[in-house]
Amino acid sequence: MENESRSKSSRSRAIRRLVIWYRRNSAVTTLVDTATNSASAAGNVVSSAGSMARSTLEPLVFDPLRRLQGGQNDSEKSIASDSDATRLWVAVDGMGGDYAPGPILDGCLKAIERLPLCIKFVGEKEKVLESAKEMGLLDLLKQTIAAGHIELVASGKSVGMNEEATVVRKKRDASINIAMDLVKKGEALAVYSAGNSGALMASAIFRLGRLDGIDRPAIGALFPTKDPGQPVLVLDVGANMDCKPSYLHQFALLGNIYSRDVLQVSTPRIGLLNIGEEECKGNDLSLQTYELMKKEERFEFVGNCEGRDVLSGDFDVVVCDGFTGNVLLKFLESVGSVLLDVLRAELPRGRRGKVGSAFLINNLKRIKKRLDHAEHGGALLLGVNGICVIGHGSSKALSVVSALRIAHSAASHGVMDDLAQLQSPKALS
Numbered sequence: 001m002e003n004e005s006r007s008k009s010s011r012s013r014a015i016r017r018l019v020i021w022y023r024r025n026s027a028v029t030t031l032v033d034t035a036t037n038s039a040s041a042a043g044n045v046v047s048s049a050g051s052m053a054r055s056t057l058e059p060l061v062f063d064p065l066r067r068l069q070g071g072q073n074d075s076e077k078s079i080a081s082d083s084d085a086t087r088l089w090v091a092v093d094g095m096g097g098d099y100a101p102g103p104i105l106d107g108c109l110k111a112i113e114r115l116p117l118c119i120k121f122v123g124e125k126e127k128v129l130e131s132a133k134e135m136g137l138l139d140l141l142k143q144t145i146a147a148g149h150i151e152l153v154a155s156g157k158s159v160g161m162n163e164e165a166t167v168v169r170k171k172r173d174a175s176i177n178i179a180m181d182l183v184k185k186g187e188a189l190a191v192y193s194a195g196n197s198g199a200l201m202a203s204a205i206f207r208l209g210r211l212d213g214i215d216r217p218a219i220g221a222l223f224p225t226k227d228p229g230q231p232v233l234v235l236d237v238g239a240n241m242d243c244k245p246s247y248l249h250q251f252a253l254l255g256n257i258y259s260r261d262v263l264q265v266s267t268p269r270i271g272l273l274n275i276g277e278e279e280c281k282g283n284d285l286s287l288q289t290y291e292l293m294k295k296e297e298r299f300e301f302v303g304n305c306e307g308r309d310v311l312s313g314d315f316d317v318v319v320c321d322g323f324t325g326n327v328l329l330k331f332l333e334s335v336g337s338v339l340l341d342v343l344r345a346e347l348p349r350g351r352r353g354k355v356g357s358a359f360l361i362n363n364l365k366r367i368k369k370r371l372d373h374a375e376h377g378g379a380l381l382l383g384v385n386g387i388c389v390i391g392h393g394s395s396k397a398l399s400v401v402s403a404l405r406i407a408h409s410a411a412s413h414g415v416m417d418d419l420a421q422l423q424s425p426k427a428l429s
Contacts, residue, residue: 084148087118088411090404091179091188094123095158096195098393102131104194107400109140112149114401117408120188122153122175153178158195161393165198168206176200180207183386189411192378192403194391201239201381208386211419216240217383218251219322219390220258221329222406225313228366232310233259234273234318237325237379245288248272248319249296254382254419255317256299261415265316271305273320273328278304285321293319378403380410385420387411 092108094101101123108119121128132138144150156173168177176195180203182188193200201217210217220235235251236243252270259268272289274282279290281304293301305318310328320328378399381388389407391399410416 084118087116087149088190088408089118089120089188090407090411091120091122091153091182091191092404093158093176093179093191093193093195093200094121094128095155095175096193096200097391097395098161098194099396100158100194101128102135102137103396104400105132105141106135106137107395107397108150108404109137109144110397111401111404112144115405115408117404118148119150119404120153120179120182121150122155122179122182124156124158124175125152125154128152153182159199161196163196163199165196165202168199168203174199174203176203177207180204180386183388184208190387190389190407192389192391192400192407194378194393194395194400194403197238197390197393200388200390204381204384204386204388208384208388211383211385214250214254214383216243216247216250217381218247218254219325219379220255220382221325221379223311223332225311227313230265230313230316231263232313232315232318233263234310234320234325234328235382236320236322237329238322239381240322242323243285243321245285245292248285248289248321249292250383251319252293252296252299252301252317255319257418258380258382258410258415259316261418262410262413263316267300268316269302269314270299270317270319271302271309271315273310273318273324274304274306276304277306289319378406380406382419385416387416 092104094104094108097104105121105128108121111117112119129138129141132141141150145152155175155178157171158175159167159171168174171177176193176199179188179191179193183191184207191204197219201219205217217239218236219239220233221237222231223234225232233255235255240247256268256270259265270293272286272293274286274290276282280287282290286304290304302315305315307328309315310318378389378391378395381390387407387410389403389410391403395403
């Protein structure tokens with residue numbers, strides 16, 4: 001207790017000193033601006049003197065802040081210090097996405113530096129090597145191949161973003177099909193693609209198959225909440241536009257296992273997305289699903305979840321049909337980007353503003369990290385017999401790294417073992 005009170009008092013003294021320092025230096029910055037403006041009006045000789053005064057005084061103003069905020073990049077240091085034996089193999093559809101294959105390859109190389117994984121990069125080799133050369137990644141790619149951390153796997157013509165999902169039956173040697181086959185053969189523990197989500201889902205069903213007791217796989221996305229360390233899993237966010245009550249019930253079973261095994265929530269709180277908290281609210285789908293989930297003993301159903309409560313932290317899993325979930329997902333992405341733009345616009349300008357903003361730089365970076373959808377990277381396709389991560393079509397390097405982190409987390413926690421034991425859920429007759 002004595003040490004704790006001593007640390008609090010020293011912290012408060014440091015804050016008081018910092019406030020006094022800021023007030024003094026705000027006057028200094030005003031004098032610098034005034035002196036510089038006057039110097040510019042007086043002529044070139046005095047202008048050089050003004051710039052000299054600025055360069056002399058600027059370090060006195062900003063260096064203490066930099067020292068106080070030191071270590072802000074510690075979280076960005078590489079974490080892939082494990083030995084090669086502990087690295088997990090992940091198959092990547094290198095031709096999937098609006099900007100593939102270059103940014104996808106860039107993200108994979110960055111992920112290998114930061115995460116204990118190896119990658120089987122599936123794509124049209126000539127296009128992959130050409131993109132690597134254009135982006136200046138060719139030497140790094142060769143080094144990573146020589147180290148045994150990445151392997152290029154040749155594929156045929158890829159599936160386009162605007163093609164029908166069933167085209168995966170015709171293009172048997174497409175990159176997404178070969179990546180799925182690698183998982184089926186056990187040569188990779190997970191697959192990632194930022195390509196055509198319908199084609200990925202079709203390929204996963206055809207190549208890997210559904211889990212017993214699951215009629216429709218669901219796409220689960222992690223949304224940020226008030227608690228930065230505890231996201232909420234929302235599913236389905238796009239795989240099934242029209243759902244039956246039994247489908248939503250199965251989504252809850254899948255989400256419960258994933259939240260428990262991967263997110264380490266001991267007893268996940270399951271909610272049903274609805275227009276009100278009351279049991280009698282909602283359409284026929286919501287009413288029938290509520291009755292079905294209320295009787296379930298394999299997870300903790302805590303009731304309806306209104307739209308404003310999705311990010312409250314009161315729920316660990318939120319279940320909805322794919323149409324509603326996809327609208328919610330896209331809306332959240334837009335809110336994050338709009339809020340960041342508002343913050344940038346409202347930050348004070350000028351030299352005083354720069355000093356004041358320097359106090360907030362770490363906070364702003366954390367806000368961006370929590371709201372930027374690129375930081376979350378991808379969504380899981382739950383219900384198929386393998387770990388599949390779906391990336392956004394516009395994914396670039398950061399999104400790829402984040403998605404591969406999700407794939408590695410799911411593979412290393414043995415989530416498929418528990419999903420495979422899932423028995424056929426009880427359904428209303």
